[in-house]
Amino acid sequence: MFNGADVRPEVKSGRVLNYSYNQNIGPLDTPDQSKAAAVNAFYIVNWLHDWYYDSGFTEATANAQLDNLGRGGVAGDPLLVTSQAGANTGLRNNADMSTPADGARPRMRMFLWTAGTNTALSTPAGTVRSEAFATGPRSFDLIGDVALATDGTAPNDDACQPVTSNVSGKIALVNFSGVCGSTATVNDVRAAGAIGIILVDPANDDPRAFTGSAAANIPGLAIGKTDGAALQAAVAAGTVTVELQSAPTGPERDGDLDNGVVAHEWGHYLHHRLAMMMMVREGDNRDGVYALAPYALADGTPNVAYFGIRRFPYSRDRTKNDLSFRHISNGVALPTNTPGFPGTGANNSEVHNTGEIWATMMWEAFNVLADAHGVTVARRRMADYVVAGLLLTPPNATFTEGRDGILAAASALDSDDMILMAAAFAGRGAGSCAVAPPNSSAANAGVVESGTLAAKLSAGGISLTDDGISCDHDGYLDPGESGQLRITLANNGILAAENVTVTASTTNTGFRIGAPIKIAAMQPFSSSSLTIPVTLLQTAPRNTVATITVHVAGEQSCDKSGVNLTLTMRTGVDDVPNSSIVDHAETRISAWTPTGTGAASLWGRATVTGNTMFFGVNSPVATDTQFVSPALAVGTSQNLVLKFNHAFDLEASGGQFFDGGVVEISLNGGTTWNDVSAFGVTPGYTGTLFVGSGNVIGGRQAFTGTSPGFPALAPVTLDFGKVFAGLNVMFRFRIATDASVSQTGWLIDDVEVDGITNTPFPSLVTEPSTCTARRADFEEPAVIATRLAPATSLAPFDNGVCILQDTP
Template sequence: MKRSFRGLTLSLALLAGSLAPAQAHAGQRPAFNAYLLAQRPSNAAADRLATVRERAARAGGVVTAIDEQRGVPTFLWATRVAPLTRAAGISPEGAARHSLGRFADAYGLSRAALDSAHVVHVHDIGQGPVIVTLRQRVDGAELFQTEVKVLLRQSLDLVAIAGNLHPAAVPRKTGAGRGAFRLAPAEALARALEDLHGIPAGPSGVVEAQPAGGYRLFELAPGGALAAASLHLVGPARVKKVHFPMPETLVPAYFVELVSGDARSVASDAYAYVIAADDGRILYRRSLVASDAFNYRVWAEATDDGRPLDGPQADYTPHPTGVPDGSEPDFIPAPLVSMEGFNTNPDGAVDPWLPAGAVETLGNNVDAYADHHPPDGFSEGDLRATITAERTFDHVYDTSRDPLSSEPQIMAAVTQMFYVTNWLHDWYYDSGFDEAAGNAQQDNRGRGGLGGDPLHAEAQDGALAPESPRNNANMLALADGASPRMQMYLWNTPDARRTLTIQPGGASLDTGTAAFGPASFRLSGEVVLVDDGVDSIPDDAADGTRDGCEAPINDVAGKILLVDRGACTYKQKAVNAQAAGALGVLLANNVAGPAPGMGSGAPEDVAVSIPMLSIARDEGDRLKAALLEGPVTAELERVAGVARDSGIDNTAVAHEWGHYLHHRLTRCGTEQCSAQSEGWADFIALHMAIREGDDLDGTFATTIYAARGMGDSGYRGARRAPYSVDFDKNALTFRHIADGEELPAQPMGTGGGPENSEVHNAGEIWALMLFEGYVSLLRREEGGRRVYTHDEARRLMSDLIVAGMKLAPVDATFTEQRDALLAAAAARSEADMLALAGGFARRGAGTCAVSAPRASIDFVGVVESFELKPWSSVAVGQPADSVRSCDDDGFLDAGERGTVTFEVHNAGPVPLVGAEATVTSASPHVTFPDGAAIAVPEVPPFGAVTVAFDVRVDDAVADRAALELRVEVATPGACAPSVAGVTGAHLNVDDVPGASAVESVESEAPVWTKEGDAAEAVWSREKTDAVNHAWRGVDHPSRSDTQLVSPPLSVGAGEPLVITFSHRYSFEITPAGEVPAAIHWDGGVIEISDDDGATWQDIAAHVDPGYGGPIGNDPEEPSVNPLAGRQGFVGANAAWPEPERVTLDLGTAFSGKTVRVRFRIGTDAYVGDFGWEIDDIEARGLVDTPFGMLVPDASRCGDAPAGEGGSGAGAGGAGGAAAGGSDAPTDGPAPPSAGDDGCGCEVAGAPASRAAGSLASLLAVAALGLRRRRGGGRRGTS
């Protein structure tokens, strides 16, 4: 990683903190994720990363995104379809599990790890994509934020896999030690509260309530330290057991979710924690705050599905002129709309928003109220909207009056929020955001998910507080089963009048305003320059005693205090002046530029009651100079504009609701994902606002009503630029999410501030990409006619939004989320996918685009792509003697001709056309009869083709040789100009059993046996390069005891037994810096038996094998590893990753005996490592030769048929006959008459009579073995 997290909180707010934020009584705690910050494993992850794409390709897939911590896929496109269909009786779960098993090798998953995954949700709305989501459990506790999503078509063909599973998620056989939950849940909660609020109360500070929804619930203990500190829990804190994934292991932990704040305030903070259950350390922390039919008087369409209008103003989407002219729409009256609900539940009926007889805005989906009084949540003094007549909420909102001017005014805002949030619930319910998907409802009616969590829609939040939060909104998105909370605030508008007049001289100065203190005032008085007696900047030329950050030491009572900007919060200056009796405060800027706006801040528990205005630095300098000349007076006046209630701005409400949708359907904890959430939220609002007949080339904005105080909101809303497909109006592209990128030379608003990476600024670009794609869907044509009506495209886009979110990997990058959305579209229609993909490409997120690293905070590293291209890869198979073979032994020998196949995969949205493969080899013994250049057939999007070519071995090869082939595919127009793969094989050999005392591991008929329950998963014969092999025992990610056992070894009488071998190993140990340290969790030993395996002894009883330490030396759980307590090979060998040679001289202890030797690996129940690689095992002192051996081929092919002369020799042109010539040997017997496929074969060194006598049988073999496949170099199948 380039950099780790900065002080990041997941603020899902409508605007950035440049405006006055809601109070944060806990302070802003930085986001933290121990997994993302862990050092990358040097062995296991690096090894996996080197092979994962190859393994995926072998199974028929292309990996396009990787989890950098573990080197496993986070997004994989399937390019080969498995024959599974609903018609065959396969369920979506069955198809998903089959697909995961197919790619298990690429993900490094054992059968036990796959079996630990359970289905938590199946998204299937009867059309389009089917998404099966699986999560893992270990001993009943779920893995935190670890899940895999399998995307299928309606036919159940695999399209893609997103996310991944953890190989350590396997059942444990013991309950202590590394997997123990040593801390109690109350202790974990106390640790989280202490971190958040700084109050060390311990577990006695909380008391347990009744559990619910799989969580243990806790309240504050009455009279405890937490309650005494005025801490308040808005609802019970929720705690449950989880396993927190680290790159190499799982940590037992508790997930803690709490909403807390000062009992004297309506503000609160919501955080999720994961606390390690062994020692209480923090593993994860993030803020959860983002920012019968009834009649409702609301701004909504009175027809069709009652879609909300943009707000209390006429339709301004798109903008009528398309230029930033400062205009805003006229106000319009709200109609009376009748609505019962409009979703379609599983029974085909509607779920009513309110029950018959309801009298207030408290329904199954939403509880809407004005949250005016502390603490946070519905409490005494707060009010819901009530009916004005039977089944009627007819409250009229007067936009010319203050939002708090009357109770009907307040209830009108509450009614509007109730309506819009219910409408969004129903609209997205029909796209798959239902109970099982985790939507918010009091009663889930037995349809899955957790109930008891209706959305709390809080209007005018904190509006009666002395310093009420303004100019913002936020969404608290708790996990399913706890109510999400939407807080909508009042927003300031431009002042009706604001003046500052200085006497003598009558100068009128421009001013900036404060987000605290009175909003309207008029006063005059003498101006005095502060002297606080403390030079806060002693090394600076400026006078640091003039900043007012300390109590004034001069007489300021009854006067207007002039202070300099800097060194403390604006509010602190005002508090100090107020305490000293000042009438008001003027702040002079300390940098060039206009008078600054002054946000609120510390101290949060002190209200300011005196006015404060700011002036520019040069005006401040002139004012200070005038004070040196004599008395100066100032007259300050401010008449605030009528505040606007964001709760009646329907696009602002839709934005916040979009956060809830996103965070219920994804696992999102990084700044990059938070930026996407802002973009999703904006797009949810845009999607609701765009109507049939709108000019799609125009400019669109959200939050037009509420954000008037930010400037030209009619044109750009609260963002820097309007949403538009016209680059003359908005030229932002993918690169503009990165800090340091210069913005387009266009009129820009302030948006989220100066940093491109600020989540609202970066989120604009994600929303812009979605907007481009949606416009493409709306405009998509076939045969000159629109494919979809407006309403059809609108519903389709909603379906894809829900499916794309459900498919997203944990903490998705921009391009991973893009691929999830495109894959969802591809499962339904390739043409729809292309339309969306084109939208992404227009804004720089085309096929070849690269996201910033997952944990980046500045988003530097973005690579743009403005085209749709193929994304290619190649997988090369093994050579086979399948065209012309003399002995059908599987090896290519002298004079034989074989076939090599390779697959070209395309994970791009467009076909790969015109690709050409070139085959090369450094071997001088081979030629390519049909040429070394091979045309590759067109590879369809997200598909693969298989291509074959022939290779011929020179007749003159007399000894064994190695063949290494490289297939390089030129891919014009693809993301990479070429891709390559290698393969290899032994040439001109026979595999002779029982021929050697050296096990080279090259025989295709190994005589070693694998023993132990997981032996097949642990031990395998693997390639170490293109040709050679070794035994590999992986460090298994679950508890295992497996052995690789030799055949019987007969030691000569009086002969010493000496065993030598090469090996390298890397077994799991506690990573540096973790606790407990220096524990060798896994390891290997060597054992010997002289009674045919009835009993075994450690080889160390006879010779020092060079063991490195004790295996499984966890003092708290010594039995976690089957080999616990034994000395063995642990950690990594000294030369790692290079192998080392070991010699074991056993002397004559086994002289005259028959022995077996075994290599034994013991692993615990958690993630392993590379394991143990063993090669070239030699046993000296034997009287037999137990191992197979590759020897030079004993037979020799005769003349090849006419025309089989080769062309395209190996590298350097060596070894091949001229094109069109004969490659038959010049000596040897004449070939038999066997037609065009004839073959004459001769056993070297055999008597002539034997060769002749074998002719009939050899001809019979030839009839089977000589399979001539002409045109092999041009074959291709899809």
């Protein structure tokens, strides 16, 4: 927020807001430099707001405005733009955007960008390759002895805890572990009296640029893993004196003046990768190259105006950019037939690397519109399709779901545009029959490319309940009852699917399933809700796991042999509340209570490989929600033991952990809560959550990142002994997220609590009776069901009977 230490441009006479920027001096050298930067950022973001408002990004669709003028949405959330953000604290070489839910202010920060920096690290063995930190002092020449920084906590040499070794008056040597960020590491060695720091990159011989710490304000350089190992060995053998040198090559650049960076960052607020179409003009060579951030990236990088900050320039010319859909997957070799900085492709799934592929596809789509309509018309149409497409796109969308949202929007407005854009996506491997990796895949594994335009049939939303003739209407189909099998059929391709047939079948005994459904044609991006009658015969077994397979086939569709979808369910069972100490998440009723803002929509159940389990969503906005158990009466003769199986995929990136889940316990009916680790148990948390990105439990240990083999489940056992004997306790699973970015979430199953005297959880039991009817076909509307109590005189029925009678 603005305060007395900040600079704000004043409106001049005649309502003029105009300041000149001097390129020959630094961005902080005069107040007018800062004011000029702020004015440019102010103009660009307001222009973008107005431009996309005309394409549908309005109050009702959750844009950022102080006053919504009664047009819907939540008001009071104007975009907060901070120019030269953190400039006096050393923040550099980035820009970021925080996008909370409608009604909370989004925040965009534009940073300064360092000029080229000449660095040198001289050791007794010679000068080694080094990289400057992004923050902290830029100009220094420091000579000192090197000391290894240790903190007594594994991995011991990463300075993620207070340093216990003697580094006072010395240059600290630290191995970066990723347990904490480089900012915390630099702060810790400074607090221990170090006069400088050498940070070893454990993954690369060519060291990356770490953030560092402006607050610590000590000289520092990063070196690669091989040089780091050699230096560490030398320090272990005796005294080693080194010299750290750094000097900038010219004035810094201000990201506020790079309109591509401003537009790109604002684009995170709506849709990734929007800057390119704002750059091109009518008459430009659209077969050329278009780079992001060539102005800001003035650090001496060769050919910066060709490549910008990406590995390849953006171009529809395949001799300049040959990226395709498959290049989002780790391990897929990048093109070597075009100029670029490709590397090995080992880290293709990194968000910016993956974003390059999406941006390339979107650039292709924009250009086919420009070919057809000219740049000016294409720019507006592309904006229209993006905004409308987002409204049609599910949360945490895959590549193909994002593509389909945009194509569906185009189809509704101009089917010719839809065909053109679909062909553009197909040209980069994302045709109608392409398969995207699931959004739970951290490595983006499973891409199947396609250059085909076709229909693509899919079936989903399959369910079966006893909503026909039923004795108890408990949601389970019991012997003698009937219901409807509901299926949502969709064509997500760009061609019509013809002669579509939907068939339901089962190998389980006792089912009578209705005839196949035939549809003459399904149009592109259309869907239909279908129902097929199902009866479970009186002779069918009870308490059975049944599987119904739905087969969908049609002409012109990607899957020539058709698509199969299965529904696995229990039949002939009842839910019994308060009957078990184990919860398998299989009953329709639940003993757990979601709490926290928005918890009801973030906690629920998911079915993974046929197994139903509890599921908490990893939200892309700041949340703090919990899944709370009922009261548990702890006995006195046994240990209290909490067991569960789980898997998690919670936001982490670059060795930093942003979103996480913890297990907590309450001893006073939920008034206060403590982490279970405070009571002598070890949950097996996987990281410390980052502090500074809006997560309310930042700094705490948590389950975070991606569990091995996700979504494969792993067991956790927490044995509390008898410390809570005779007390009532409650457990809760808690997910806390920061203000941006999401992954999948937390899967939890088979929760068991041993050592308690009550049975707090529901369970499934065999339906005690058979439902019978006087009419076998269940077609008469005036038929009702009643159930008789168990009686031995009702043989041959086992325990009871449900009789269906005519209404009088």
